[in-house]
Amino acid sequence: MTKRALVTGITGQDGAYLSQFLLEKGYEVHGVVRRSSHRGVEDHRLRWLGVNGKVHLHDADLIDLSSLLRTVEEVRPDEIYNLAAQSYVASSWRQPVLTANVTAVGVTNMLEAMRLGAPGARFYQASSSEMYGLIQEPMQSEKTPFYPRSPYAVAKLYGHWITVNYRESFGLHASSGILFNHESPLRGVEFVTRKVTRGVAEIKLGRGHELRLGNIDAKRDWGHAKDYVRAMWLMLQQEKPDDYVIATGVTTTVRDMCKIAFDHAGLDMDKHLVIDPAFYRPAEVDVLLGDSSKARRVLGWQPKIDLEQMIREMVDADLERLRHEA
Ligand code: NDP
Numbered sequence: 543m544t545k546r547a548l549v550t551g552i553t554g555q556d557g558a559y560l561s562q563f564l565l566e567k568g569y570e571v572h573g574v575v576r577r578s579s580h581r582g583v584e585d586h587r588l589r590w591l592g593v594n595g596k597v598h599l600h601d602a603d604l605i606d607l608s609s610l611l612r613t614v615e616e617v618r619p620d621e622i623y624n625l626a627a628q629s630y631v632a633s634s635w636r637q638p639v640l641t642a643n644v645t646a647v648g649v650t651n652m653l654e655a656m657r658l659g660a661p662g663a664r665f666y667q668a669s670s671s672e673m674y675g676l677i678q679e680p681m682q683s684e685k686t687p688f689y690p691r692s693p694y695a696v697a698k699l700y701g702h703w704i705t706v707n708y709r710e711s712f713g714l715h716a717s718s719g720i721l722f723n724h725e726s727p728l729r730g731v732e733f734v735t736r737k738v739t740r741g742v743a744e745i746k747l748g749r750g751h752e753l754r755l756g757n758i759d760a761k762r763d764w765g766h767a768k769d770y771v772r773a774m775w776l777m778l779q780q781e782k783p784d785d786y787v788i789a790t791g792v793t794t795t796v797r798d799m800c801k802i803a804f805d806h807a808g809l810d811m812d813k814h815l816v817i818d819p820a821f822y823r824p825a826e827v828d829v830l831l832g833d834s835s836k837a838r839r840v841l842g843w844q845p846k847i848d849l850e851q852m853i854r855e856m857v858d859a860d861l862e863r864l865r866h867e868a
């Protein structure tokens with residue numbers, strides 16, 4: 543029997559890689575797409591991976607419960623991956639109410655749609671290491687207390703706990719993956735890794751001279767999205783739903799990540815990097831470092847791609863894109 547998956551956020555970075563992964567496993571893949579006037583460009587990530595014609599897209603929005611319920615009833619999914627969110631931390635201070643509606647209450651909408659329309663399905667919630675915020679332990683595991691530091695992180699914390707609550711209240715097979723930062727050539731250009739790799743590619747091709755960043759002392763535990771979507775799937779293959787941290791266990795400053803990109807392009811970082819306080823945040827998450835030993839033990843998961851490999855892949859992809867745009 544072919545398994546059916548429903549992916550919210552299918553047009554995002556993780557949605558695209560997860561679709562590719564599930565198609566390779568023989569799944570029928572359905573995705574939720576919110577209506578916009580840009581029809582034809584919203585699936586650019588799916589096109590980049592060559593899977594755009596192979597997935598079924600449904601008009602729905604995370605803040606519109608009836609649209610989600612209708613989609614669940616049409617698709618009758620075996621697995622639901624709830625990846626949709628207002629996912630950018632910096633924007634969450636500028637749009638805090640929207641962030642709460644989509645990233646927090648939207649999770650309840652999706653869980654309700656599943657409870658009413660497909661209670662036997664398995665559910666994955668995209669939780670985030672940002673929930674640890676002002677870290678309470680040097681390495682963060684499933685047992686580490688949370689201390690969110692942005693409207694985004696507060697919203698994600700709600701999403702996490704409502705998933706746990708629906709599991710405990712209604713016996714749903716609902717799991718929450720606490721994923722640390724993960725990137726790829728398909729990462730949004732506003733996030734720091736992609737901003738760096740695109741900026742470096744522009745400088746290399748003579749289309750820019752400087753790269754303006756905020757707090758380059760911040761440290762993140764960065765992995766590759768391709769490795770992380772595999773962990774999402776593994777969680778839903780377990781007999782019992784649970785929560786898992788997914789991380790590499792290595793933390794790196796923004797400065798050192800940036801250096802990898804400049805070095806790969808044969809450029810001197812000190813000649814091009816400018817610190818611009820406009821990119822500082824009202825409250826910062828200084829350092830994140832994940833302990834994913836539970837996922838490694840129970841799921842048999844481990845990352846295959848390290849930061850250096852990933853940043854090089856991203857710089858090369860941005861150089862290729864920019865050459866095509868010429
Ligand atoms: P992206 O920002 O690339 O993708 C977000 C997706 O959500 C897009 O498809 C977007 O659609 C969709 N979306 C936004 N608002 C709505 C809405 N109201 N209704 C329906 N869909 C909506 O994020 P990523 O792929 O990087 O991340 C996937 C999930 O994992 C997110 O929930 C994110 O917060 C979480 N996460 C990500 C981490 C990371 O490092 N990447 C770390 C931890 C958690 P559109 O294309 O129309 O904008």
Ligand code: GDP
Binds near residue numbers: 733
């Ligand atoms: P986040 O961890 O989800 O907030 O992912 P980001 O990639 O947006 O940011 C990672 C870290 O890089 C944060 O600590 C930011 O403050 C820091 N940073 C420094 N300069 C920049 C910048 O210009 N843009 C972004 N997005 N982040 C920056």
